[in-house]
Amino acid sequence: xxxxxxxxxxxxxxxxxxxxxxxxxxxxxxxxxxxxxxxxxxxxxxxxxxxxxxxxxxxxxxxxxxxxxxxxxxxxxxxxxxxxxxxxxxxxxxxxxxxxxxxxxxxxxxxxxxxxxxxxxxxxxxxxxxxxxxxxxxxxxxxxxxxxxxxxxxxxxxxxxxxxxxxxxxxxxxxxxxxxxxxxxxxxxxxxxxxxxxxxxxxxxxxxxxxxxxxxxxxxxxxxxxxxxxxxxxxxxxxxxxxxxxxxxxxxxxxxxxxxxxxxxxxxxxxxxxxxxxxxxxxxxxxxxxxxxxxxxxxxxxxxxxxxxxxxxxxxxxxxxxxxxxxxxxxxxxxxxxxxxxxxxxxxxxxxxxxxxxxxxxxxxxxxxxxxxxxxxxxxxxxxxxxxxxxxxxxxxxxxxxxxxxxxxxxxxxxxxxxxxxxxxxxxxxxxxxxxxxxxxxxxxxxxxxxxxxxxxxxxxxxxxxxxxxxxxxxxxxxxxxxxxxxxxxxxxxxxxxxxxxxxxxxxxxxxxxxxxxxxxxxxxxxxxxxxxxxxxx
Numbered sequence: 001x002x003x004x005x006x007x008x009x010x011x012x013x014x015x016x017x018x019x020x021x022x023x024x025x026x027x028x029x030x031x032x033x034x035x036x037x038x039x040x041x042x043x044x045x046x047x048x049x050x051x052x053x054x055x056x057x058x059x060x061x062x063x064x065x066x067x068x069x070x071x072x073x074x075x076x077x078x079x080x081x082x083x084x085x086x087x088x089x090x091x092x093x094x095x096x097x098x099x100x101x102x103x104x105x106x107x108x109x110x111x112x113x114x115x116x117x118x119x120x121x122x123x124x125x126x127x128x129x130x131x132x133x134x135x136x137x138x139x140x141x142x143x144x145x146x147x148x149x150x151x152x153x154x155x156x157x158x159x160x161x162x163x164x165x166x167x168x169x170x171x172x173x174x175x176x177x178x179x180x181x182x183x184x185x186x187x188x189x190x191x192x193x194x195x196x197x198x199x200x201x202x203x204x205x206x207x208x209x210x211x212x213x214x215x216x217x218x219x220x221x222x223x224x225x226x227x228x229x230x231x232x233x234x235x236x237x238x239x240x241x242x243x244x245x246x247x248x249x250x251x252x253x254x255x256x257x258x259x260x261x262x263x264x265x266x267x268x269x270x271x272x273x274x275x276x277x278x279x280x281x282x283x284x285x286x287x288x289x290x291x292x293x294x295x296x297x298x299x300x301x302x303x304x305x306x307x308x309x310x311x312x313x314x315x316x317x318x319x320x321x322x323x324x325x326x327x328x329x330x331x332x333x334x335x336x337x338x339x340x341x342x343x344x345x346x347x348x349x350x351x352x353x354x355x356x357x358x359x360x361x362x363x364x365x366x367x368x369x370x371x372x373x374x375x376x377x378x379x380x381x382x383x384x385x386x387x388x389x390x391x392x393x394x395x396x397x398x399x400x401x402x403x404x405x406x407x408x409x410x411x412x413x414x415x416x417x418x419x420x421x422x423x424x425x426x427x428x429x430x431x432x433x434x435x436x437x438x439x440x441x442x443x444x445x446x447x448x449x450x451x452x453x454x455x456x457x458x459x460x461x462x463x464x465x466x467x468x469x470x471x472x473x474x475x476x477x478x479x480x481x482x483x484x485x486x487x488x489x490x491x492x493x494x495x496x497x498x499x500x501x502x503x504x505x506x507x508x509x510x511x512x513x514x515x516x517x518x519x520x521x522x523x524x525x526x527x528x529x530x531x532x533x534x535x536x537x538x
Contacts, residue, residue, distance in 0.1 A: 026532040030120060033528050034113045036081040040088065041110025043077070044070045048103045048460075050168040051468035051494050066395050068170055069402050070103030071095040083528055090524045094516060099409015100166050101513040104460060108428075109521040111459035115452040116529050124445055130526040132449030137522035139438060139450075140431040140457075141515050147430055147488040148419035148511045153193040158420060159184045159411060161506040165423045166410045168507075170403040171396070175214040179400075182219050182387065183407035189221070190383045191415065199412040203384045205333055206404060208397045211368020216390040217400070222357065222378050223337045224386045225297070225323050228371030229362045232309065235316035242360040242375065245293040245349065246326070246334060246342045251284055251311035253277040255304045278310065284346045285314040291351045295360045295375075298324045299331060299342070321360060323373050336382035338375065356380075365390070413510035422502035423509040424491025425461030425479070431518075432457040433483045461492050468494035475499065 046053045047068050057065040057076045067073060074088040087106055094105040112133065119129050151158050163180040167173050190203040207224045229237045256262060264270045288296060296315060298306050307324055315322050326334065331342050338355030358377025365372065372388070389404060391397035414420070421427050435454035439447045458476055465475040475492055478499045482490035491507065493500035502508070 027120070029531065029533055030126070030529060031117070033083040033531060034117050036084040037087050037528055038110045038113055040074065040077075040079065040084045041106045041113075044073055044091075044103050045107050045110070045463055046467060047073065048107055048169075049464040049467050049494065050173070051464075052103070052169050053467070054171065064395060065398070066171070067399055067402060069406065070106055072402055074102075074106070082534070083531075086524055086528065090520055093520050095409075097516045097520070098413050098510070098513045100406050100413070100509070101517045105517045105521050107459055107463055108457065108517060109524050111456040112453065112521060112525040113528065115456040116525060119449060119452055120529070122448075124448065126529045126532075128445050129449050130530055132446045133453055133522050133526060135446070136435055136450045136453040137518050140435060140518050143431050143434045144421060144427055144511060144514055144518075145419070147427070148421045151414060151418050151420045153188065153415065153418065156181075156184060158508065159414060162414060162420060162508050162510060163407045163410050165507050165509050166406050167403060170406070171399050172214050172403050175217075175400075178215050178217060179404060179407060182217065183404060184411055186219055186385045186387060187408055187411040187415070189385050193415075196415055199408075199415050201405075201408055201412060202333065203336075203382075204408055205384065205386045206389055206401050207372070207386060208389045208391075208401055209365050209368060209370050209372065210391065210394055210397055211365050211370060212390040212392075213367070214389075214391050214396065214400050216367065218388050220374060220376065220386045220388060221381070222386065223334060223375040224388050225326070225373040225375075227323060227325055227373070229373055230307075230312055230322045230324055233313040233316035235312065236319060236321045238359075238361040239294050239321050240359055242295045242321075242357045243292050243351075244295040244297065244338055244340055244355040244357060244360065244375065245288065245291065245353065246297045246299070246331065246338075246340055246355075247288075247346075247349070248299045248331070248342050248344045249346055250301050250304050251281060251298065251307045251315075252305040253280060253308075281308075281311050282314055285311060285318060285320075287346050287349055288315075289318045289320065291349050291354065293349075293354055294319060295321045296323070297326050297334065298322065300325045300327060333384060337384045337386075338378055339380040339382060410510060410513075413512040417510065417512040417515075419511035420508045421511050421514060422489040422491055423507040424493065424500075424502045424505075425464050426489055426491035426502050427514045428457045428460040429476075429479045429483050429490070430488045433480065464492045464494060468492070468497070470494070470497050 047055060052068060054066050054068045055073050071091045074091045079085050079088055087109060090109060091102045091106050094102050116129055160180045163183050164176050167176040167180060186204045187199055191199055207226055264273060300306060312322060335342055340355030341353040343349045343353055356379035357375045360375045362371050362373050389397055389400050391400050432454045435450055439450040439454060442450060461479050462472045462476050465472040479490060482499050489501050489503045490499050491502040
């Protein structure tokens with residue numbers, strides 16, 4: 001028996017509703033982008049919140065880094081996929097804008113991409129999704145501002161609570177009662193709280209010293225130099241009524257150009273050369289002494305020796321304390337702190353270019369062998385402050401410094417926008433509920449997309465509960481119920497394993513952190529889903 005041959009498929013069946021041209025390639029590109037970006041988001045998701053885990057990163061040269069900070073983790077990853085790199089840059093943007101919430105912003109972006117993936121599978125056009133998400137993000141900001149509380153910079157306790165919330169997820173959270181007030185005082189001492197709208201964190205210098213514990217960290221109203229004074233020629237290590245000069249020229253004999261040599265044939269010429277060298281260096285040292293300088297900071301030099309044993313010997317005989325190897329990057333901070341001017345040539349070294357302080361002394365760090373130079377009691381100080389961070393080993397000190405940076409950024413965020421909101425996933429849960437209600441007033445595709453956006457925001461409380469070992473679905477359900485009953489400050493209490501009022505527990509965060517999280521994450525997701533092809537160029 002001969003079977004009848006099957007009829008060829010109809011053209012309409014073969015194309016299955018695809019118009020204009022074949023769109024399967026676009027779908028593949030979008031799917032590849034979404035998968036790559038979500039892989040990056042999932043890499044940092046476990047480190048979210050006070051019960052989040054830390055990541056250990058081993059660098060190529062063998063250095064080990066242990067951190068909980070999303071921006072630091074992502075900046076150390078070797079990411080090759082162009083879309084995944086966008087998430088790394090997203091985290092950096094959040095770090096620059098708000099300083100805190102670098103992990104949350106990636107987690108939210110990952111959840112929004114998952115929502116996009118589901119909407120695209122339903123056949124909704126990417127442009128429609130992008131427009132709906134933009135509207136939802138703008139509406140979410142309105143809801144956040146509605147539940148925010150104004151804060152006054154003179155209300156120190158509220159500022160300290162906000163910093164405590166930021167430090168709760170760090171390795172050094174048990175030292176928060178030492179570090180939080182320090183971060184608040186440091187920022188408030190470099191601005192005028194009445195008129196300031198931003199803080200330049202370059203005015204707060206963090207100096208790291210291994211030894212002691214994190215509790216030994218101190219704030220110095222003055223200057224701390226990481227290196228001790230030079231003792232080789234028996235120079236002083238403590239000077240009262242210090243007159244401090246910063247030089248950028250070399251206290252050594254002049255050198256010939258690179259390719260030239262000086263050939264000395266007899267001993268008399270050699271003696272004359274050495275005598276001239278001594279005379280030249282002594283002349284420079286006497287000019288420095290004549291200006292009244294008794295503490296000399298010497299900038300590091302690459303082309304020739306910034307100092308030699310002879311110049312140190314003369315300076316010691318003249319009773320001048322010497323600190324060498326000052327980095328080029330520190331010159332600006334030192335100048336502003338001590339009210340001095342850096343001097344580029346010995347002829348322009350004059351008394352009016354010196355800074356004055358009550359005391360400059362070398363101090364040996366307790367619990368360590370390192371020595372630092374502290375300058376205190378500056379006569380006309382700039383608005384700067386120095387934080388001397390301590391820790392048992394290099395890994396702890398580095399992580400303490402990153403945590404301190406986040407803490408300073410939280411205070412800066414409160415100076416920029418003087419509003420606080422509850423923490424612990426409360427703002428995201430509130431936005432989710434309100435956006436869900438708002439989506440019911442919309443029609444068509446917009447309603448679908450806004451509803452998906454609202455559900456994606458619940459990833460934050462869900463992840464907080466999951467990382468704390470709590471049942472995430474039941475916690476998020478309780479949280480929804482609390483917000484529906486009119487408790488906008490209800491959040492996940494990871495210590496008690498329940499849903500509690502976050503404001504009563506003093507778990508607060510700056511409004512700027514949450515608003516910039518939502519706007520930056522939404523912008524990134526919009527950009528990712530609008531890409532429909534990747535072309536390589538040389």
